[in-house]
Amino acid sequence: MSITKIIITEETTPTAVGSATSVSNATCIRLFNTTGSDVTIGINTIVGAATTSFFSMPTKSVEFLQKLPDDVIWTSSAIKANKVAFTN
Numbered sequence: 001m002s003i004t005k006i007i008i009t010e011e012t013t014p015t016a017v018g019s020a021t022s023v024s025n026a027t028c029i030r031l032f033n034t035t036g037s038d039v040t041i042g043i044n045t046i047v048g049a050a051t052t053s054f055f056s057m058p059t060k061s062v063e064f065l066q067k068l069p070d071d072v073i074w075t076s077s078a079i080k081a082n083k084v085a086f087t088n
Contacts, residue, residue: 007083013075026083031062037077038056040054
């Protein structure tokens with residue numbers, strides 16, 4: 001059974017690409033959608049040229065996102081994010 005290890009205190013995600021965050025250069029992020037509706041998550045990767053990927057996250061759900069340390073995220077509505085790791 002995996003156990004989630006919290007690395008930093010949760011922060012609120014920014015809602016604009018101009019203020020996107022790497023969540024302390026995390027490679028694994030726990031996202032919690034605290035809103036009353038679905039939220040769109042944007043992930044901006046910079047490998048040669050900026051590329052943005054999006055996914056939708058249902059209300060009151062938790063997702064774990066794996067990314068590169070320099071990748072940044074932002075959301076359509078502010079939600080909670082933690083830098084995490086997994087242990088056995």
